[in-house]
Amino acid sequence: MEPVAYIHSENLESNISILKEVVKKRVIYVVKADGYGHGLINIVNTIRKVEPAAFFAVARFSEAEKIIKHDSKLNVLLLSPLLDAYELKWCVDNGVHFILSGDSTFRLLCEYLGSVHFKNVKGNVWLKYNTGMNRLGLSENLVKTYYGLLKNSYGDKINLHLLSHLACSNKLDHYANELQQKCFLNLSDELKLPSSLYASGGTFLKKCKQDTDFHRLGLLLYGVSDCFEGAKDLKQKLLPVMSLHATIIEINQIKKGDFVGYNASWIARESTNVAVINIGYGDGYPQSSEGGCVQIADRLYPLIGSVNMDTITVDLGSNANCYVGQDVIIWGGRVKVEDVALQANTSPYELLTRVTNRVKRVLL
Ligand SMILES: Cc1ncc(COP(=O)(O)O)c(C=O)c1O
Secondary structure, three states: OOOEEEEOHHHHHHHHHHHHHHHOOEEEEEOHHHHHOOOHHHHHHHHHHHOOOOEEEEOOHHHHHHHHHHOOOOEEEEOOOOOOHHHHHHHHHOOOEEEEOOHHHHHHHHHHHOOOOOOOOOEEEEEEEOOOOOOOOEOHHHHHHHHHHHHHHHOOOEEEEEEEEOOOOOOOOOHHHHHHHHHHHHHHHHHOOOEEEEOHHHHHHHHOOOOOOEEEEOHHHHOOOOOOOOOHHHHHHOOOOEEEEEEEEEEEEEOOOOEEOHHHOEEOOOOEEEEEEOOOOOOOOOOOOOOOEEEEOOEEEEEEOOOOOOOEEEEEEOOOOOOOOOEEEEEOOOOOHHHHHHHOOOOHHHHHHOOOOOOEEEEO
8 A cells, every 4th residue: 555644533632622621721723734744624624523613723825715715614813924915805804814923914904904895804913923033023012003003093893913922932941931921921911912822832731821812732733742841641641643654565585794775875784574665755754764663563663774765674674474565654653753753853843744745644
């Protein structure tokens, strides 16, 4: 069988229930980048089963369109700045929430709200406050200025919210977290707007801060948590939503001294059996992986040689009972995507979102 990513909807449902109990605030489900690589609509549908009025966050206009085309009643927040008047009008008309992080969106918004084309639907605007990340967002003064101008001129036509993004949420004790939180909470107290400070898996697990009205949940939803410190008990309950599978397509007997693969990078120290597995970096397995392993039946076997575009090779040893056609779990079983990320010097975020299109997503 070709490589396949099984999407375990029961695990997602269970993760949501567990996390919602802890969050206690309204959750915004972050489903950008094709639902973190799991398939956007798969994930949206599963989340809706648990929470029919769920609120979803995406990063691209096209992702917002895809969700609204799927069901126009869904609540969506677009986290990246709008690029033109068409996108702004579409978001307002379709009730899609969007961020205001700069002058161009402010102008487009005022033009549309003041125009004869404005339909009588309320725009849902999130003032994005730059609390120190210095990437996207408005200074404190600009937040206040836009807040005042929008409230006075178009107060009846829009709902305003406040949002920000932590820079060091994976480094729990970093001084920036406290600084950013302080700025954010001061301003949200002053403006009294519904708010969401990005807490990410990391800060959420350690501090479980409940100071904002909405909580944006991403990686933890998908059952990936080992990359965050703390909250061991909670992390143990979260289950991986994706299991990535491939198949043994060849088993070769290798003599002592034989090499395997490109650049003859692996040489057998003793005779062994080497399985060729039909997954490679063309499917999203990281080429930089060094020393990882895969699961065949209930045993782990080490990767050898280099990761190719279409295959990897593993050492089965001399007595393995493996066979051609056998299922191989690449991650999502005993090997976690967090382990593969560590071996490849990358992050689980990157690995999940770069599983390529030639890997079929099968919703279970
Ligand atoms: C703006 C924003 N909010 C929320 C999230 C969710 O973060 P996590 O996946 O760490 O929970 C992200 C992730 O990239 C993000 O960019």
